[in-house]
Amino acid sequence: DADVTQTPRNRITKTGKRIMLECSQTKGHDRMYWYRQDPGLGLQLIYYSFDVKDINKGEISDGYSVSRQAQAKFSLSLESAIPNQTALYFCATSDLRDTDTQYFGPGTRLTVL
Amino acid sequence: GQSLEQPSEVTAVEGAIVQINCTYQTSGFYGLSWYQQHDGGAPTFLSYNGLDGLEETGRFSSFLSRSDSYGYLLLQELQMKDSASYFCAVSRNSGNTPLVFGKGTRLSVIA
Numbered sequence: 001d002a003d004v005t006q007t008p009r010n011r012i013t014k015t016g017k018r019i020m021l022e023c024s025q026t027k028g029h030d031r032m033y034w035y036r037q038d039p040g041l042g043l044q045l046i047y048y049s050f051d052v053k054d055i056n057k058g059e060i061s062d063g064y065s066v067s068r069q070a071q072a073k074f075s076l077s078l079e080s081a082i083p084n085q086t087a088l089y090f091c092a093t094s095d096l097r098d099t100d101t102q103y104f105g106p107g108t109r110l111t112v113l
Numbered sequence: 114g115q116s117l118e119q120p121s122e123v124t125a126v127e128g129a130i131v132q133i134n135c136t137y138q139t140s141g142f143y144g145l146s147w148y149q150q151h152d153g154g155a156p157t158f159l160s161y162n163g164l165d166g167l168e169e170t171g172r173f174s175s176f177l178s179r180s181d182s183y184g185y186l187l188l189q190e191l192q193m194k195d196s197a198s199y200f201c202a203v204s205r206n207s208g209n210t211p212l213v214f215g216k217g218t219r220l221s222v223i224a
Contacts, residue, residue, distance in 0.1 A: 033211060042200060042216035043156065058211070090155060099208035100146045104155035
């Protein structure tokens with residue numbers, strides 16, 4: 001089984017809908033991250049969490065919110081989706097003792113019509 | 114703020130050697146990492162340099178010069194499967210802030 005899983009893997013939705021993307025990990029890592037990837041723009045950090053009680057905004061947090069339900073679960077919500085949020089979304093984890101090695105989930109491809 | 118610069122595209126011949134450069138400007142620099150991403154896949158960790166010099170892992174090597182704010186990834190004996198995007202990423206503040214990724218270099222290996 002994969003160490004970092006994301007659901008759904010693909011999602012098509014309409015403008016204005018609320019969407020939740022879920023991430024679960026079995027690596028036992030404290031740190032979790034949500035990234036957005038657009039062609040040619042690399043990985044942009046949306047939110048990150050260094051432990052269950054810690055939530056921090058990344059460089060592009062507007063229009064997004066997150067919830068860290070447990071050490072193993074970190075979900076990303078789009079309260080009212082808009083077309084320019086169409087992108088590939090990755091969840092990642094890292095261990096406190098090796099923060100430079102991030103482990104990524106398989107990604108969620110989101111299309112907002 | 115911080116910035117990372119890497120070429121957007123590189124093309125190289127199978128069996129050859131290719132170097133992907135990364136220059137950075139950031140405060141609190143701690144180390145430089147490299148990640149590989151195949152089309153449709155997730156990024157995967159390749160290497161990390163915390164100190165100046167060369168780190169070798171099989172066909173891949175990574176280099177860091179703190180004084181020049183510069184690093185590179187060297188791929189030897191290129192194979193078709195090395196066609197992918199490669200991202201450099203800086204860690205700052207002893208790892209107490211998240212990695213900052215470059216925009217990636219798309220490597221195409223041709224026969």
